[in-house]
Amino acid sequence: MVAVTRAERVQQERAVRTREAILQAAAEVFDEYGFAGASITKIAERAGSTTGALYFHFKSKEGIALAVMRAQPSTIVPRLSSGGLQRLVDITLVWCWRLQRDPLLRAGVRLAVEQGAFGLQDDTSFREWAGIMEECLTEARAAGDLLDSVDAGEVAEFVVGACTGTQLHSQLTSGRTDLPDRVLRMWRYLLPGIATPEALSGIKLDLARGRVE
Amino acid sequence: MVAVTRAERVQQERAVRTREAILQAAAEVFDEYGFAGASITKIAERAGSTTGALYFHFKSKEGIALAVMRAQPSTIVPRLSSGGLQRLVDITLVWCWRLQRDPLLRAGVRLAVEQGAFGLQDDTSFREWAGIMEECLTEARAAGDLLDSVDAGEVAEFVVGACTGTQLHSQLTSGRTDLPDRVLRMWRYLLPGIATPEALSGIKLDLARGRVE
Numbered sequence: 025m026v027a028v029t030r031a032e033r034v035q036q037e038r039a040v041r042t043r044e045a046i047l048q049a050a051a052e053v054f055d056e057y058g059f060a061g062a063s064i065t066k067i068a069e070r071a072g073s074t075t076g077a078l079y080f081h082f083k084s085k086e087g088i089a090l091a092v093m094r095a096q097p098s099t100i101v102p103r104l105s106s107g108g109l110q111r112l113v114d115i116t117l118v119w120c121w122r123l124q125r126d127p128l129l130r131a132g133v134r135l136a137v138e139q140g141a142f143g144l145q146d147d148t149s150f151r152e153w154a155g156i157m158e159e160c161l162t163e164a165r166a167a168g169d170l171l172d173s174v175d176a177g178e179v180a181e182f183v184v185g186a187c188t189g190t191q192l193h194s195q196l197t198s199g200r201t202d203l204p205d206r207v208l209r210m211w212r213y214l215l216p217g218i219a220t221p222e223a224l225s226g227i228k229l230d231l232a233r234g235r236v237e
Numbered sequence: 238m239v240a241v242t243r244a245e246r247v248q249q250e251r252a253v254r255t256r257e258a259i260l261q262a263a264a265e266v267f268d269e270y271g272f273a274g275a276s277i278t279k280i281a282e283r284a285g286s287t288t289g290a291l292y293f294h295f296k297s298k299e300g301i302a303l304a305v306m307r308a309q310p311s312t313i314v315p316r317l318s319s320g321g322l323q324r325l326v327d328i329t330l331v332w333c334w335r336l337q338r339d340p341l342l343r344a345g346v347r348l349a350v351e352q353g354a355f356g357l358q359d360d361t362s363f364r365e366w367a368g369i370m371e372e373c374l375t376e377a378r379a380a381g382d383l384l385d386s387v388d389a390g391e392v393a394e395f396v397v398g399a400c401t402g403t404q405l406h407s408q409l410t411s412g413r414t415d416l417p418d419r420v421l422r423m424w425r426y427l428l429p430g431i432a433t434p435e436a437l438s439g440i441k442l443d444l445a446r447g448r449v450e
């Protein structure tokens with residue numbers, strides 16, 4: 025066992041806080057300027073940090089962009105309290121709401137969509153979202169809430185893709201103001217093909233469920 | 238009535254052919270290099286044309302990108318022969334197949350997804366696709382093939398968003414090789430929420446339907 029001194033612990037905690045501050049600042053800068061317009065200097069200034077600290081924690085601008093993309097689920101999952109199919113729906117409702125007010129989530133989504141334009145090809149955030157949604161569907165299956173024809177992994181992957189594209193469409197058309205309504209419609213048309221009639225009647229499609237701080 | 242001389246008609250036809258050649262060349266260059274890596278010079282060279290002709294027809298690189306994005310439906314619609322819900326499904330099957338082999342379609346989709354990275358915000362292609370799909374659904378409604386709860390415009394917009402995001406997901410994960418299977422799954426889960434049981438049993442979910450040259 026390695027003994028950690030108090031000084032080392034303080035240093036580690038400071039490093040974690042610095043990394044968090046840089047990630048948050050980078051998200052704000054990517055959200056405002058996009059990848060091409062975001063410079064390491066701009067991010068360091070926003071974080072009240074040094075470019076040296078940025079390179080220490082993330083190696084490159086691409087490295088920071090990857091970390092921002094991959095931080096998406098951390099902005100949603102701790103805010104959920106339901107289970108099964110309701111949890112699957114609630115993920116998307118919280119996501120709509122948080123997209124309006126959380127730069128870390130917004131930048132993560134923007135970078136994931138636009139990444140091809142700056143030479144990245146990273147499906148980590150898609151796979152993580154699909155994994156989180158598949159867990160909800162597996163729980164729903166155990167509760168007898170899914171139709172026999174449903175494959176949990178397939179539906180999870182479809183919902184991730186559908187939400188991604190619906191978000192882009194909504195962003196181009198209305199600056200995302202109509203995104204919550206579009207997501208509710210998705211569930212109204214999709215749930216009959218995945219939930220049993222009994223489970224369907226119990227699911228709450230209520231935008232207020234997404235409004236968690 | 239304005240009389241058009243033979244010389245004028247020949248000149249007009251040549252202008253149309255030049256525009257087409259530039260659009261096709263631009264699509265190939267955007268497809269290979271993305272927006273940032275595509276230069277007017279590179280596009281003119283590929284088209285066997287001059288940069289002057291490019292500026293005459295499209296004003297700017299952004300102008301060419303918009304034209305490529307908006308050309309997407311022209312690569313699909315002339316290849317369709319079915320009607321109603323089957324036509325809606327067939328659009329997506331032809332789209333999957335053509336994405337593998339038509340640079341004009343592939344570049345249009347890529348630019349539409351990545352446009353935020355280079356400062357464009359154009360939802361024209363989304364609106365056109367939604368309009369084309371809404372026509373299919375309106376035809377399906379007239380044939381009694383839709384459930385009463387279905388709003389044709391809502392479903393059309395959802396399918397456009399879902400296909401866009403599914404394409405991006407598939408591109409990141411498998412270079413689009415699994416896109417046809419993902420699209421078939423979309424229909425298996427979505428159709429029960431929009432089609433009557435009788436209509437549903439008649440719809441052919443067969444990838445071979447997309448293989449049109």
